Amino acid sequence: MSPIMRFILRRVGFLFLTFIVFMLIIFALPRAIPGNPLSTLLSQLFQQAQANPELIKAVYKRLMDEFGVGKPVHIQFIDFISRTLRGDLGTSIAFYPRKVGEIVAAYLPWSLGLLIPATLTSWIIGNSLGALAGYKRKSAVDNLMLPVFLTLSQTPYYWLAMILLYVFAVNLGVFPIGGAYSSGRIPSLTFEFIADVLSHYILPFLSIVLSAMGGWAIGMRVMVIYELGADYINYADSLGLPDRKLLRYVFKNSMLPQITGLALSFGTILGGSLITELVFNYPGTGYLLFRAISTLDYPLIQGVFILLISTLLLANLIVDFVYAYIDPRIRTGYLGE
Amino acid sequence: MSLLEAEHVKAYYRVREGFVKAVDDVSLHLDRGVIMGLAGESGCGKSTLVNTLMLNIRPPLYLIDGRITLDGNLLSKMDKQTLKKKVWGVLVSIVPQSALNALMPTQKIIDLIKDIVHAHTDISDSEIVSMSRRRFEELNLPVEALNMYPHELSGGMRQRAVIAISTLLNPKLLIVDEPTSALDVSTQKQVLKLLVDLRKAKIIESMIFVTHDIAVLRQIADRIAIMYAGKIVESASTDDILYNSKHPYTYGLINAVVTPEPEVRKRGLISIPGEPPNLLKPPSGCRFHPRCPYAMDICRREEPPLVEVGEGWTVACHLVASGRR
Amino acid sequence: MVSQLIRDLLRIKKFDLSVAIFSSILIIGLVGPIVYEVDPVKMIGPPEQPPSEKYPLGTDSYGRDLLAQLLHGIRNSIYIGLTAAAISLAIGVTIGALSGYRGGVADSSLMLITDVVYALPSIMLMMLIAAYLKERNPIFVALVIGVTSWPWVARAVRSQMLSLKSRDFIYMSRMAGLSDIKIIFEDLIPNMASYIFMAFVLLMSGAMIAEAGLSMIGLGVTRGVSLGIILYWAQLLESVRRGIWWWFIPPGACLVALATSLLLLSTALDEYFSPRLRGG
Numbered sequence: 046m047s048p049i050m051r052f053i054l055r056r057v058g059f060l061f062l063t064f065i066v067f068m069l070i071i072f073a074l075p076r077a078i079p080g081n082p083l084s085t086l087l088s089q090l091f092q093q094a095q096a097n098p099e100l101i102k103a104v105y106k107r108l109m110d111e112f113g114v115g116k117p118v119h120i121q122f123i124d125f126i127s128r129t130l131r132g133d134l135g136t137s138i139a140f141y142p143r144k145v146g147e148i149v150a151a152y153l154p155w156s157l158g159l160l161i162p163a164t165l166t167s168w169i170i171g172n173s174l175g176a177l178a179g180y181k182r183k184s185a186v187d188n189l190m191l192p193v194f195l196t197l198s199q200t201p202y203y204w205l206a207m208i209l210l211y212v213f214a215v216n217l218g219v220f221p222i223g224g225a226y227s228s229g230r231i232p233s234l235t236f237e238f239i240a241d242v243l244s245h246y247i248l249p250f251l252s253i254v255l256s257a258m259g260g261w262a263i264g265m266r267v268m269v270i271y272e273l274g275a276d277y278i279n280y281a282d283s284l285g286l287p288d289r290k291l292l293r294y295v296f297k298n299s300m301l302p303q304i305t306g307l308a309l310s311f312g313t314i315l316g317g318s319l320i321t322e323l324v325f326n327y328p329g330t331g332y333l334l335f336r337a338i339s340t341l342d343y344p345l346i347q348g349v350f351i352l353l354i355s356t357l358l359l360a361n362l363i364v365d366f367v368y369a370y371i372d373p374r375i376r377t378g379y380l381g382e
Numbered sequence: 383m384s385l386l387e388a389e390h391v392k393a394y395y396r397v398r399e400g401f402v403k404a405v406d407d408v409s410l411h412l413d414r415g416v417i418m419g420l421a422g423e424s425g426c427g428k429s430t431l432v433n434t435l436m437l438n439i440r441p442p443l444y445l446i447d448g449r450i451t452l453d454g455n456l457l458s459k460m461d462k463q464t465l466k467k468k469v470w471g472v473l474v475s476i477v478p479q480s481a482l483n484a485l486m487p488t489q490k491i492i493d494l495i496k497d498i499v500h501a502h503t504d505i506s507d508s509e510i511v512s513m514s515r516r517r518f519e520e521l522n523l524p525v526e527a528l529n530m531y532p533h534e535l536s537g538g539m540r541q542r543a544v545i546a547i548s549t550l551l552n553p554k555l556l557i558v559d560e561p562t563s564a565l566d567v568s569t570q571k572q573v574l575k576l577l578v579d580l581r582k583a584k585i586i587e588s589m590i591f592v593t594h595d596i597a598v599l600r601q602i603a604d605r606i607a608i609m610y611a612g613k614i615v616e617s618a619s620t621d622d623i624l625y626n627s628k629h630p631y632t633y634g635l636i637n638a639v640v641t642p643e644p645e646v647r648k649r650g651l652i653s654i655p656g657e658p659p660n661l662l663k664p665p666s667g668c669r670f671h672p673r674c675p676y677a678m679d680i681c682r683r684e685e686p687p688l689v690e691v692g693e694g695w696t697v698a699c700h701l702v703a704s705g706r707r
Numbered sequence: 708m709v710s711q712l713i714r715d716l717l718r719i720k721k722f723d724l725s726v727a728i729f730s731s732i733l734i735i736g737l738v739g740p741i742v743y744e745v746d747p748v749k750m751i752g753p754p755e756q757p758p759s760e761k762y763p764l765g766t767d768s769y770g771r772d773l774l775a776q777l778l779h780g781i782r783n784s785i786y787i788g789l790t791a792a793a794i795s796l797a798i799g800v801t802i803g804a805l806s807g808y809r810g811g812v813a814d815s816s817l818m819l820i821t822d823v824v825y826a827l828p829s830i831m832l833m834m835l836i837a838a839y840l841k842e843r844n845p846i847f848v849a850l851v852i853g854v855t856s857w858p859w860v861a862r863a864v865r866s867q868m869l870s871l872k873s874r875d876f877i878y879m880s881r882m883a884g885l886s887d888i889k890i891i892f893e894d895l896i897p898n899m900a901s902y903i904f905m906a907f908v909l910l911m912s913g914a915m916i917a918e919a920g921l922s923m924i925g926l927g928v929t930r931g932v933s934l935g936i937i938l939y940w941a942q943l944l945e946s947v948r949r950g951i952w953w954w955f956i957p958p959g960a961c962l963v964a965l966a967t968s969l970l971l972l973s974t975a976l977d978e979y980f981s982p983r984l985r986g987g
Contacts, residue, residue, distance in 0.1 A: 062819075063826045070827075071835065078839045085841075195974070199966035201916055203923055204938065204959035207947050215950055222948050280484035281494070283438045284471040284548065285501045294486050301488070312828020320923045323942060331924070338838055338925045346838050350831060357828065373488055373531050 049369050056365045060358045104141050111135045134348035139340040145348030156329030160318050163253035171261025179269030197259030202317035206252035206324040220248050223326035249325045253318050268299035301372050308364035311357050385588050386412040391448030393434040402661045404430040406612040417589045419603030423658050427612040428592050432557045436474045475548035479559040481541050485532035492528040538569030549585050556586045608632045611659050611669040618695035628697045631670050725971035736781030745775035747932050758953050765953040768944045776932050783933040784915050787849045791914035794853025799860025804891045807868025825858035837926035852914045860906050867899050905973045912969035934958040
């Protein structure tokens with residue numbers, strides 16, 4: 046087996062294990078937390094069912110069934126996993142009788158459409174600026190940029206979002222104050238609609254790009270400083286390699302860890318952007334999650350998390366592929382992880 | 383006729399507390415065709431000295447004073463761009479101490495070679511490839527290594543590849559900095575043989591070989607210079623250093639080699655009690671006096687002059703200067 | 708010489724600055740509620756008043772005093788941050804130290820667990836756990852943050868441990884027959900003290916930001932005020948769109964200042980403890 050295959054297989058195995066552990070956590074939480082939230086919810090529904098027979102009774106029955114109440118725990122877990130792997134995420138309480146999968150599927154594209162371009166943009170800009178700061182270490186440029194990076198990296202996405210919204214939408218009126226498109230418009234592939242979507246897109250996009258950028262820049266700056274002092278750079282320098290060549294070496298080798306970093310940070314960025322969606326009333330999964338939490342719609346909460354984590358693990362896998370392809374040390378089986 | 387001439391070279395590290403005088407008023411000359419060994423304990427400044435000789439220095443290390451001439455070129459007055467274009471890799475190359483990590487890790491050896499050759503000449507890639515293959519064959523290195531990444535090579539192989547790369551453009555002077563210290567005995571032998579072959583094949587003219595291991599120098603060097611605390615204390619032919627050394631420090635260094643304790647041999651010189659001085663505040667007078675069994679009053683007060691005691695044999699010691707030894 | 712001096716001053720300044728910012732906000736949070744005796748959750752005046760002499764930071768939509776909220780919020784946020792960081796540190800250091808010191812099967816299994824938890828974004832695990840907690844007092848929130856944020860600490864401590872383990876003095880202790888736990892806690896961890904302190908500082912800033920995030924999505928403390936809870940109320944009642952800037956700017960600014968000062972502190976410490984001087 047080629048080293049690259051071995052690497053990928055091991056990563057797939059690891060991510061699958063992570064997925065199972067995550068499912069175990071999701072499964073165990075409502076059953077194990079003191080006060081047993083699941084049985085509290087069910088008994089509440091049961092009481093309501095006495096008063097309002099038809100609908101609540103149906104919800105109650107469905108939940109009893111889906112959570113497998115009364116069956117042995119391990120059977121419940123196996124049922125849960127196999128249903129999830131078949132794509133059945135259960136039924137929502139608040140939106141009964143709609144299926145969780147179907148509800149999340151309507152919201153997820155908006156989140157991903159915001160998250161993926163914003164993450165990649167912040168990654169590219171942050172790394173470029175960080176490389177510049179690292180290369181010009183201790184210069185005026187670096188001294189100016191570093192505090193900005195430090196502050197940005199510690200600025201919650203949603204707070205920056207609030208500020209941007211306040212300044213550009215509320216005060217200056219340059220951008221709309223929220224949503225993904227103006228109310229009353231019907232989604233279509235017309236120029237007007239796309240322009241409308243874009244004008245709603247800019248502020249949420251910017252707030253994620255700006256706050257995620259700081260972390261990348263700081264990381265890249267340190268990497269570049271470290272690589273600039275590395276033995277292989279000193280050696281190439283002592284053999285007369287021109288500075289621009291040396292910089293290319295440094296950039297290439299500093300970039301590689303940042304690619305792995307990209308996979309690891311998807312989750313954090315996703316978490317931050319979920320809340321950013323709230324600020325902009327952006328109809329993504331963050332917005333959905335917030336509603337699910339405020340109505341204690343456990344099946345929906347579970348479903349949102351399962352879909353988000355699956356997406357993340359998938360993104361991790363894609364990054365692994367890219368990394369394995371780019372870093373010759375993986376291709377030749379030198380680096381294990 | 384000398385290839386390298388260094389006069390009164392001072393190179394200091396600038397640190398928060400002041401200057402670390404790693405190379406302090408060192409003069410040295412190297413004839414064409416000669417392999418010179420440079421020996422001393424860890425931290426005596428020998429590595430700093432050889433890097434300074436080719437002006438391969440970067441902050442916080444600075445050349446404070448001195449004249450360095452290589453093959454008729456006044457290196458100490460050149461700016462870095464000129465050095466890189468005209469001198470480094472062409473007239474003088476270094477095999478660094480950390481040769482195991484010296485190769486660009488995410489690039490094939492041949493691609494690094496291409497980048498290096500392109501930095502100095504305009505030959506085509508295919509010519510570079512055939513030239514490198516010829517050179518690797520000539521030096522008995524596996525040609526396949528050219529198409530590998532550094533991590534695919536063993537430590538000894540990487541070390542030898544670095545030597546081959548450093549000498550690809552036939553520099554007049556090759557500086558090797560502790561090339562054998564990280565290697566096992568048999569690999570050490572291969573590396574030493576490779577270095578001797580380089581001169582035999584007239585790929586290089588002269589070599590400076592830095593080590594703390596006098597035993598290695600005995601196998602390869604024509605001359606040996608002994609360095610202590612930023613200064614050269616004795617310099618002579620290999621035989622004179624090994625059998626007739628005049629400086630008490632040299633004497634101690636040679637003795638360290640014959641001790642059976644591996645720890646002592648490894649560090650070079652624990653047979654002399656005491657530790658090398660702090661180069662931030664070197665001792666007054668002769669820097670060796672706190673450890674010297676023969677220290678006199680004058681040793682504490684005055685720096686010993688470098689005295690010529692024989693043909694190409696210089697010593698800096700008051701004992702010698704006053705004729706007691 | 709001069710530029711060296713300037714560089715040194717800068718280095719010290721970074722440290723000074725971070726300590727100054729953090730401790731002044733801390734003192735405000737500690738002393739403020741005692742000096743400024745206004746109940747943060749009681750209606751004390753007309754709603755949505757802009758800052759004035761009577762209400763220094765204005766009031767919210769329920770007519771509650773925002774300065775009082777901010778003072779209590781700082782106190783609670785720092786409290787949650789400290790507690791959560793202590794919990795994460797305890798877990799991370801124990802797992803990392805055991806893993807690095809023991810090696811072998813213990814190491815691989817502990818690191819596998821660490822990697823799995825690392826791959827699951829901590830903010831999501833936090834949300835997931837918090838979603839099932841009906842009552843969330845500050846300790847619960849700190850616990851939720853603490854038990855999900857340790858993996859990077861464990862990894863870092865492990866690699867520190869591996870490099871320390873091979874040093875002579877540890878060998879001596881082992882030869883002297885000291886137990887593993889004794890060696891870990893008496894020899895190894897004290898030697899990583901500076902490093903562990905830096906980890907603590909970073910954990911704390913992360914925990915305070917995480918607290919705010921949990922609060923924003925409706926999973927913060929259920930009773931009392933924190934910086935995140937103020938932002939949550941401000942968001943819930945549309946303060947941004949209605950231009951009530953005095954509601955959402957101060958708590959966010961305090962949070963950013965606290966977190967940034969801690970990051971700056973760890974940077975300053977890092978530079979101090981790992982100088983990049985290469986000898987001759």
